[in-house]
Structure formats: structure tokens, C-alpha cells
Amino acid sequence: MLTVNNLAKIYGSSCSHCLELTGPAHKSNVCPRCGSVVACANISFQVDKGEIFGLVGESGSGKSTLVRCLYFDEEATGGEARLAPYQDGRVNMLAVSAQQKRFIRNHLMGMVYQYPHLGLKMYFSCGGNIAEKLLDAGFRHVGRMRERAAELLQRTEVPPGRMDDLPATFSGGMQQRVQIAKALANSPPLLLLDEVTTGLDVSVQARVLDLIRSLQQEMQLAVVVVSHDLGVIRLLSGRTAVMKNGQMVEVGLTDQILEDPQQPYTQLLVSSQL
Amino acid sequence: MAYNFAFIDENAKREIRRKILKAVAIPGYQAPFGSRELPIARGWGTGGLQITMSLIGPDDVLKVIDQGCDGSVNAVNLRNLLQKTTGVRTAYETRQATLIQSRHRIPEETLTADQIMVLQVPWPEALRSVEPSEARTREMHAEKDYSRMWVYLYEDIVRWGEVTIGFRYPVMVNGRHIMDPSPIPRWDVPRLHMAENLYLFGAGREKRIYAVPPFTQVAPLEFADHPFKTEDFGGRDCFLCGSTDTYLNEMFDSATGRKIYACSDTAFCDRRRAEGRMAEKHAYSQ
Numbered sequence: 001m002l003t004v005n006n007l008a009k010i011y012g013s014s015c016s017h018c019l020e021l022t023g024p025a026h027k028s029n030v031c032p033r034c035g036s037v038v039a040c041a042n043i044s045f046q047v048d049k050g051e052i053f054g055l056v057g058e059s060g061s062g063k064s065t066l067v068r069c070l071y072f073d074e075e076a077t078g079g080e081a082r083l084a085p086y087q088d089g090r091v092n093m094l095a096v097s098a099q100q101k102r103f104i105r106n107h108l109m110g111m112v113y114q115y116p117h118l119g120l121k122m123y124f125s126c127g128g129n130i131a132e133k134l135l136d137a138g139f140r141h142v143g144r145m146r147e148r149a150a151e152l153l154q155r156t157e158v159p160p161g162r163m164d165d166l167p168a169t170f171s172g173g174m175q176q177r178v179q180i181a182k183a184l185a186n187s188p189p190l191l192l193l194d195e196v197t198t199g200l201d202v203s204v205q206a207r208v209l210d211l212i213r214s215l216q217q218e219m220q221l222a223v224v225v226v227s228h229d230l231g232v233i234r235l236l237s238g239r240t241a242v243m244k245n246g247q248m249v250e251v252g253l254t255d256q257i258l259e260d261p262q263q264p265y266t267q268l269l270v271s272s273q274l
Numbered sequence: 275m276a277y278n279f280a281f282i283d284e285n286a287k288r289e290i291r292r293k294i295l296k297a298v299a300i301p302g303y304q305a306p307f308g309s310r311e312l313p314i315a316r317g318w319g320t321g322g323l324q325i326t327m328s329l330i331g332p333d334d335v336l337k338v339i340d341q342g343c344d345g346s347v348n349a350v351n352l353r354n355l356l357q358k359t360t361g362v363r364t365a366y367e368t369r370q371a372t373l374i375q376s377r378h379r380i381p382e383e384t385l386t387a388d389q390i391m392v393l394q395v396p397w398p399e400a401l402r403s404v405e406p407s408e409a410r411t412r413e414m415h416a417e418k419d420y421s422r423m424w425v426y427l428y429e430d431i432v433r434w435g436e437v438t439i440g441f442r443y444p445v446m447v448n449g450r451h452i453m454d455p456s457p458i459p460r461w462d463v464p465r466l467h468m469a470e471n472l473y474l475f476g477a478g479r480e481k482r483i484y485a486v487p488p489f490t491q492v493a494p495l496e497f498a499d500h501p502f503k504t505e506d507f508g509g510r511d512c513f514l515c516g517s518t519d520t521y522l523n524e525m526f527d528s529a530t531g532r533k534i535y536a537c538s539d540t541a542f543c544d545r546r547r548a549e550g551r552m553a554e555k556h557a558y559s560q
Contacts, residue, residue: 099417121425128429135424141498142431164432 001051001222002070002190003089007043007079009065012036014077022246024265029062029246038246039065043079045241045251049189050220054237054254056227056269062246063226064114067192069094070224071111072101083108085189106136110183114195116175119182120167126153126178127163133185152181156211173204177211184215191216191223197232209235230273234258242266280327281359286310287328290483294325294474297485302447303415304398304482312478319352319377320478322394326356326375329390329474336364337371342379342521342538349377366541378441380462382520382542385471387488393456395477398484400444400454420452423495431500443502446493447486455492461504461521466492512537515546 015034022038040062047053069076080092113119130149150160156177197205241251250263261267293307340349365371368381377394401411404422441457473486494502513534522535537543
């Protein structure tokens with residue numbers, strides 16, 4: 001479904017040594033020559049249809065930057081990404097025009113951010129937020145959009161009666177569920193989840209994770225989950241990559257990585273779990 | 275004192291004409307232009323005035339209207355300035371004019387291919403209500419990223435049961451650009467669609483020119499289940515000419531304490547009345 005090859009994102013002027021002089025081996029992602037920040041480098045992975053792929057790592061390891069590049073919030077510095085439903089996966093979607101990127105984003109992807117204010121417009125009603133995604137995908141019928149929004153809110157356990165309220169008046173867990181409803185509005189084949197449960201209390205966390213898992217199985221979505229919480233990764237993802245200093249240090253089955261970590265950093269990460 | 279013909283210098287006119295050509299080439303696109311200093315303040319019709327000044331020739335017949343009326347202060351002053359600096363003929367009758375400058379109204383009479391309609395625009399950016407940044411709105415136009423405008427209309431319908439925009443109703447021009455049709459009432463919006471004449475829009479303070487060329491598709495934004503509607507006057511008629519098919523102004527008659535309605539387009543109203551009198555005379559003489 002999604003194939004990523006050698007993706008890189010560098011903030012700053014960047015020199016020819018950036019990639020050699022940063023990474024886990026150097027314990028830094030700041031290039032000593034030019035001072036550029038190498039947020040992601042040499043990132044390659046694949047996600048199949050109906051598969052959940054996890055990304056773990058400490059803060060600043062480049063997880064969020066990676067999904068933000070895939071969702072075109074940030075422009076990747078290099079590398080390529082292909083999405084099977086877009087031109088049969090023959091075209092590198094990181095290199096297409098801004099208009100095409102918006103098409104991919106609106107028709108083929110959904111994104112749930114850590115902070116609801118990034119994914120939702122707080123001054124639009126909750127139904128308006130979902131409608132935005134539908135309008136992007138070409139809906140022009142108010143009644144039908146409201147039906148679809150009510151259906152999605154029901155699925156994500158938001159009372160449909162609150163459809164016309166502003167998300168600002170919702171609790172954190174409810175805002176997150178509205179975000180999920182918005183992300184799923186146009187039935188995208190690929191869903192990106194960036195630290196979706198980080199700000200939520202444990203009982204709400206469990207329900208949101210449950211919801212994601214059941215929706216994913218029902219719709220056979222390909223999902224990329226970013227989290228620093230190994231519990232979330234263990235619960236959701238089949239395969240996992242561990243990131244450090246902007247690079248992937250270990251990729252494999254989630255069980256394997258958590259039970260039998262090979263790399264020193266992964267060992268540290270697993271053993272420091274509370 | 276000698277001024278150049280039509281006040282502004284020839285180089286300024288050439289620049290403005292170039293920008294007009296660009297605007298005509300990309301219907302609905304806001305072409306930036308170097309707005310000149312004029313003897314009236316920006317925000318009082320300088321955009322429309324500069325377009326008129328750069329297009330007007332000695333053979334043109336000029337009509338200037340403000341809110342449908344040729345006699346209001348703004349219209350009179352702009353007309354006087356143009357006439358003093360060009361010496362062209364002016365017209366009250368819409369069909370006699372070749373160049374019409376207006377604010378807030380398009381004449382009731384259908385315009386023809388040999389007429390140019392110039393509209394004064396205070397806020398050229400239709401997306402400004404949903405996006406405060408100019409850099410972002412330009413990007414949104416470039417990428418045809420109009421979902422936020424649509425959500426705005428959706429929210430309006432959800433909250434009030436209909437779209438509450440009374441004037442400056444956003445339109446899609448040639449299926450590509452969302453455009454602010456200037457503060458004309460919804461009543462006038464359908465006149466832009468597939469019109470025989472050229473429409474030019476000038477915003478002097480905001481330094482933008484845009485255009486709707488003849489026979490261009492102009493579609494007000496609407497939903498399948500909430501179609502665009504023009505103003506409904508509920509069968510009221512003009513107290514002067516009795517018209518029920520024109521845009522009416524509501525006025526308060528302090529003598530009788532009642533509301534009365536009159537055509538906003540005074541030239542159209544006056545002609546109807548004159549024609550009515552002629553018909554009456556004709557009927558008597560037979």
C-alpha cells in the first residue's frame with residue numbers, strides 16, 4: 001500500500017556531510033559542519049493493506065516529522081514515497097505538484113494529530129470539520145454530508161446531537177474522536193496516527209485504541225502509528241520500527257522487538273518501560 | 275491648468291491596460307497593479323476610476339452610478355472629474371452609454387457587447403472572511419483550495435437554515451477562481467453569467483484588477499439541496515413606476531409613517547415612467 005524509500009528531511013542549509021555525520025552512531029541529529037538538523041534520514045519501509053505499522057522512539061527522534069512529511073504538512077528534503085491507489089504506485093508522491101498532493105491528502109489519506117487543534121478547526125462546528133474533508137472530496141449536498149457526519153460520529157461514539165457544537169467545548173477524548181471521524185470521512189485507504197492517545201487518561205485511551213482497532217479491521221486500512229508509548233504500539237501494531245536521532249535503528253515484528261530487542265537503544269527503550 | 279487627457283499619465287494608463295488584459299485572460303484572477311494617487315481618497319472608488327481613466331476615449335459616452343443612482347455625491351464627483359479632464363459626453367440612459375462605472379449595483383437593463391461595465395471594489399479578496407493572510411489566500415487560489423469557503427457556507431446553512439451573505443456573494447468564475455463580485459446585491463449576481471459585455475473590477479486601495487470577460491460562466495456557490503437565491507421583495511412594487519421585477523430600496527415615509535419601496539436603478543425607473551406616460555398619452559389620443 002505505502003512504500004517509503006530513503007526519505008530525508010533536513011532543516012537548515014545542509015551540507016554534503018549531513019547524512020554521514022549524524023544519526024545514532026554520532027548520538028546526534030545536528031550536523032557538526034553546518035549546524036543543520038537532520039530530522040529524518042535513510043527512512044525506508046513498507047506498509048501493506050490492512051496492516052498497522054508502528055513507529056517508536058524518544059522525543060525528537062523524527063517520528064512525527066516522518067508522518068508529517070507523508071501527509072505533506074512538511075516538504076521532504078529527499079527520498080520517495082509511493083501509494084498503491086495513486087497512479088498504481090508508479091509515481092513518487094513527494095515530487096508531484098501541490099494540487100496533486102492535496103488530491104492525495106483529501107482522497108487517499110486521513111491524519112489524526114496529537115493535538116486536536118492541529119487537526120480540527122476550533123471555530124468550525126464539529127459537523128463542519130467533518131464536512132470540510134467531504135467538501136474537499138467533492139460533496140456538494142448539505143443533507144448528505146450531515147448524514148455521513150452523523151454516521152461517523154456514531155461510530156466514534158460522539159453523541160450526534162452535539163454535531164453542531166464547537167469542538168472547543170468538547171473534552172480532550174471527544175475532540176480526539178472527532179478528529180478520527182474527520183480522518184475517516186472519505187474512507188481513506190491510509191491512516192496516519194501521530195501520538196493519538198498521549199494527552200488522554202487511561203480509560204479514554206483504551207476506548208480510543210479499541211475504536212481505532214475495530215475501524216481498522218472493518219475497513220482494512222493501512223495505518224502508520226506514531227507513539228512513544230510501547231503499550232500503544234504493542235496493542236495496535238503488527239510490525240514496528242524503532243527510531244533514534246532521525247534514523248531507523250531496528251525494524252521487525254512488534255513481539256520480536258519488544259521481547260527480544262537486538263539493538264542497544266531498543267534494549268534501553270524496552271527496559272526503561274515503567 | 276492643463277491635465278493629461280483623463281488625468282493620469284499615459285504610462286500609468288498603459289500599465290493599467292496591461293493588467294486589464296491579464297485579468298481578462300484569466301477570468302476571476304486578481305491582477306496586482308500600481309494604484310496611482312488621485313485627487314480623491316483611496317477607498318472612494320479609485321480602482322474603478324483608474325480603469326475608467328485608462329480605457330476612456332474622446333468618443334466614449336460615460337455613465338457613473340452609485341448604488342443605482344446617477345445623482346448621489348460620489349457618482350456626481352467622479353463624473354465631474356472625468357468630464358473635466360476628458361470632455362466626453364455623459365449619459366443618463368443606460369443603453370446610450372459605452373462605459374459605465376458603478377458602485378454596488380449593475381444596471382437593470384441588460385448590457386450589450388459594445389458596453390463596458392466598471393465596478394468599484396472595496397475588498398477584492400472573497401476568501402478574506404475565512405483566511406486573514408494574503409500570502410495564504412493567494413496560495414489557496416493558486417491551488418484551487420476552496421474547501422474553507424465551502425465550510426463557511428455549510429456552517430451558515432446549519433446555523434441559520436440558509437446562506438446569510440446579502441451582498442458580495444462569492445462566485446466561481448469559469449470553473450476556476452472564486453471571485454468577489456464587489457458589493458452588489460445577490461439580485462445582480464446572475465447578470466454576470468454569460469453576459470454579452472465585459473465586466474472589470476478595480477480595487478484602488480487594495481491594488482487589484484480583475485475581470486469577467488463576455489460569455490464567461492459565473493456560478494454563485496451553492497449546494498445541491500440549498501440553491502442560490504436572489505432577494506425576494508414579496509410582491510412589493512416601486513411607488514414611482516410600479517415595477518415588481520427590479521431591485522427595490524426600502525424607505526421610510528415620515529409623513530405617513532409607512533415603509534415605501536422604490537427602484538434602486540433610477541434611470542431605469544424614470545424611463546419606465548416616461549414610457550408609461552407616453553403609452554397613456556397614446557391611449558388618450560386614440
